[in-house]
Amino acid sequence: MSMKTYLLECAWYCALALGAAPAWAAGAPDAPPGAVAAARLRPAVTAQHAAQAVMLGAATAGTRIVAVGERGIILLSDDQGKNWRQAAVPVSVTLTAVRFADAQHGVAVGHAGVALTSADGGAHWEATLDGQRIAALALAAAKARDNDAAIREAERLVADGADKPLLDVCLLGGGRMLAVGAYGLAFGSDDGGRTWTSWMDRIDNPKGLHLNTVRRGGDAVLIGGERGLALLSTDGGRTFRRLELPYRGSFFTAELPAANDHELVLAGLRGNAWRSTDGGRSWQQLASPMPVSITASAIRADGSLLFANQAGLLLTVQGQGLAPSPAAPLPPLNGVLDLRNGQLLALTMQGIMPVAAPFPGAKP
Numbered sequence: 001m002s003m004k005t006y007l008l009e010c011a012w013y014c015a016l017a018l019g020a021a022p023a024w025a026a027g028a029p030d031a032p033p034g035a036v037a038a039a040r041l042r043p044a045v046t047a048q049h050a051a052q053a054v055m056l057g058a059a060t061a062g063t064r065i066v067a068v069g070e071r072g073i074i075l076l077s078d079d080q081g082k083n084w085r086q087a088a089v090p091v092s093v094t095l096t097a098v099r100f101a102d103a104q105h106g107v108a109v110g111h112a113g114v115a116l117t118s119a120d121g122g123a124h125w126e127a128t129l130d131g132q133r134i135a136a137l138a139l140a141a142a143k144a145r146d147n148d149a150a151i152r153e154a155e156r157l158v159a160d161g162a163d164k165p166l167l168d169v170c171l172l173g174g175g176r177m178l179a180v181g182a183y184g185l186a187f188g189s190d191d192g193g194r195t196w197t198s199w200m201d202r203i204d205n206p207k208g209l210h211l212n213t214v215r216r217g218g219d220a221v222l223i224g225g226e227r228g229l230a231l232l233s234t235d236g237g238r239t240f241r242r243l244e245l246p247y248r249g250s251f252f253t254a255e256l257p258a259a260n261d262h263e264l265v266l267a268g269l270r271g272n273a274w275r276s277t278d279g280g281r282s283w284q285q286l287a288s289p290m291p292v293s294i295t296a297s298a299i300r301a302d303g304s305l306l307f308a309n310q311a312g313l314l315l316t317v318q319g320q321g322l323a324p325s326p327a328a329p330l331p332p333l334n335g336v337l338d339l340r341n342g343q344l345l346a347l348t349m350q351g352i353m354p355v356a357a358p359f360p361g362a363k364p
Contacts, residue, residue: 030245040130042114044072051075051084052351056096058337062103064344065337066122067352068209076122079149081345081354089116097168099177100124107193109166109179113182117193118247129179129196131157131164134187141198150201153208157183170214170221178237180211180223188237204242210250210267217256224251224266232280234261242282247272253297257305267294267307273322287321296335296347308333308346314355327355 055069058176065077067084072092075084089095095110100122108116113131118124135157139227142150143260157164161194166181175192178199179185184207186199205211213224221233223240229249249269257263264280267273271288288294294315307315307322312330315322335347336355344355 039072039093040091041113042092044074044086044092046086047071047073049351050086054094054334054349055347055352056094056334057098057108058335058345058347058352059098059100059106059121060339061100061106061121064103064121065339066098066100066106067347068098068108069109069347070094072110074098074122074125075352079353080339080341080343084352087118087122088243089124090127091116094165096165099171101171101175101192105192107171107177107179108149108170109169109181110167113164113166113181113185115166115169115187115193115196128193129187131161132186133196135160137187137196137198137202138222145201147201149206167210167212168214170216172216172221172237176236178214178221180214182210184208184211186211186223199237202238203240205229205231212250212252213254215254215256217259217261220256220259220261222254222256222264222266224254224268226250230254230266230280232261232264234279242277245274245283247274247283247285251258252293252295253307255266255297255299255305257303258301265297265305267297269293271309271322273307284320286317289315289322289324295333298336298338298344300338301340306336306338306344310335312348314344314346330355331354 004073050073053069053073055067058067067075072089074087074089077084091114091201093111095108098108100106104121106118113134115129116125117128155314164182166179169179171177176190178188184205186203187196188199189196209229210224211225215222219236221237223231230243233240251266251268253267255265261279264276270291273286274283276283292309292311294307294309298306307318310332314325329349330346331350337345346353346355
């Protein structure tokens, strides 16, 4: 299970225990199917304190910052995070990740299999994919391959409805992109997200394990998932091979610091962080100061790695281990964005928070 999904499920169950679920929980994996369908079709409601919502992902679109989170909230800032305004969004499901190819063209993904595209710097969004379409595409692809196991799995997706979350998306260049998610969902686009096709046949994942994170560096594409699943492509996502790691827990984030297929980093459950400098043939563990799940990461302007964990701490690489930064602890972290000006933006369970970064990065 993805850490993003886990955190949202925890809030969902806590709300049920109290007798009322928050509106954003309609996008959670175990929300009633009717609630998921309604949230997929209902525009995001303008929130008075949207910058304090649960936020899960952020990206830069030129000089603009675009952040996504619960209830379909997408926020825009043109002053480095000092002020935020809400974008027009056609769905109210939780959004998990956002990427921009340039100052105008971006894609966001989220629960109910939703993918959104923008051509105006995030001000407006169009839905181009959802869970029902995902199920239909998966079934058509499985039938085309005449693969009985894949057909049965796709038929289950159809029967379940539009409740499977996309958890991350990666831009591959030239309008190509890859979105991954729960139960092995993997869908690619060659036209900037306007149309999508199933890439599930490219991935060795017969048990349908969750694909939690995807990153690109040059022609290399790295996917991390549950139960130690890791996959690497060296041809821009056209083919993938499994990587063998000495760890069988879930990965929630990945990086390719050198922008190639030689240096790979995966991190996740209970503070586990692993690094390979030989394309995944061997792995070394980065010692963690605490057994707390690492939920996000970023490559800073100086090329150094930064990790964020569920305890609200930012971690830098020091030698063969991770060390907490001097920054004060924050609420549980879902993401972190380096603003390339010495400042960071933390995406937390309590909203968006700017973080001064007086500590130098340490290259791994």
